[in-house]
Amino acid sequence: MPIRLGLGLPQMRQYDIGRDIPAVAAAAEETGYDSLWVFERVIFPEPATQGLYGIPGLPWPDQYRNVAEPTVSLSLAAAVTGRARLGTSVLIAPLHIPFQLARTLATLDAASGGRVVAGLGTGWALDEYAAAGVAPFERRGAVLDETLDVFRAVWGPDPVAYEGELTTIAPSVVGPKPARPIPVLLPANSTKAARRVVDRADGWLPVAMGARKLAGEWRRLQDLAAERGRERPLQVSVRANARYRAKPLDGDDRKPFHGSVDQIVEDLAAHVAPGLDDFHIDLQTTTRDAEELMDVAAAVYEGARAAGI
Template sequence: MTIRLGLGLPQMRQYDIGKDVPDVARAAERMGYESLWVFERALFPEPATQGLYGIEGLPWPDGYRSVAEPLVTLTLAAAATERAELGSSVLVAPLHVPFQLARTLATLDAASGGRVVAGFGTGWSHDEYAAASVRPFAERGAALDELIGVCRAVWGPDPVVYDGHVTRIASAVVGPKPARPIPILLAAGSGRARRRLVDHADGWLPTGVGADAVASQWRQLRELADERGRTAPIRTSLRVNARCTPATDESARRRPFHGSVDQIVADLAEYTGLGLDEILLDLQSTLRDAEELKDVAAQVYEKARAAGV
């Protein structure tokens, strides 16, 4: 079975969000990309108070200085397209008020004809949690649990009833409803996060950390699903943060998905036998503008399909 291919939408500061998001979304759909994706980065602390991903000394990418709000970006893409799914990889869910996020996603799904894919994670930035002031960082797991519960309730039949730590709905009609059940996908690295995924989510959002590592994680997740009696399939959408640059000497130590279009496609091919449903490519960070993004995206798509990806 051919892996579905998705494309990350332009959200960084070199892009004209209002003009470029609809333009790239339309072009990507014409190229054959089956889904369009956003990510969330709420702020850029300066000076940095912690390293990237919470790793001491690891600098934040300069591109994170300005990242467009993800749900606004998806709305722009939804209005410009007809078929492509509209996904988040990921929304840092605990930064959002659960009831409002559930309603926003339901409205977007209804407006787009049932194309939203809700990808959630807990994030790692203490500064973002402090700025959002919904729940403290220490409560991120519990916050995600509640948000999933609120979404399922709000998207389900009326009357909606929910009694949680932040959200309390005694009994209410809440609309509009999604056009179809919105799939919830989770980024899950730890044991507890994997259990949450197996028990409460529809799919998994791995990242391209190496084909062997992803294969091992995928095997562990399937084994856990068997142990916990899950029978529903787990949807998989691999996120690839690619940096398209002039060809890198293969005799040197090259990071996966860093290099020319041909090298990026060769890296993609390593994932074709893992049984994943989809690969989403975020190519935007090193490209100058929307025209270059569309050109590189077209090359990657054409060459990936020619290579059997």
């Protein structure tokens, strides 16, 4: 059975978001893509308090200078599509007030006919936490846990009532409700995060950093799920950060999903494994405009299907 394949929407500054997000979303669904995805970057500090991913001296990439807000971007896509799932990979949950984020996602899911997939993370940028003003960076895990609790309450039956560190909801009617239970996916990049995935989430949201590494992480997460008595299967959607080039890249040190369409398809085939059959590819960084993004996305999709993926 073919894998499910998704596409990252054009949120960066080389795109006209009002025109290009709907155009790419509609074209991707028509091509056959199963899902459409967005990510979140809030500000581009100059100078930054810390390096990229918190690594000292590592510069932030220039494409982070202007990234469209993710839920607005998905709303633009929802309006012109009818089938594709609408995913976040990722929303940085502690940058948002939990109650408002729960209502935003519920409204989008109701409006789209039950297509939202909520991929959440805690982020790494101190400057973004300072700008958001919701909670300090040191409280990020606790805020994510409260957000998951608030989601469960707000998306559940009325009357909704909740009391936490950031959120107090008096018994209330809160609507609209999601069209169906919204799947929540989380990364598992630490022992504590892996336990949170197994104990509290619907599934896992990894990044494709090499087929062997991905398969090993998947085995460890499955073992942890068995150890902790999880009965529901874990949903998985793998994010592939692609860097497209018209000509193939040479050399044994080529990074996964960097290169030509054929090389991207080759890497996709290498990463597929039992349980790892849902991927979303972000091609927007190295395409010049929406027209090129749509052309490359169609070529990747057709190449994958021709290869039996």
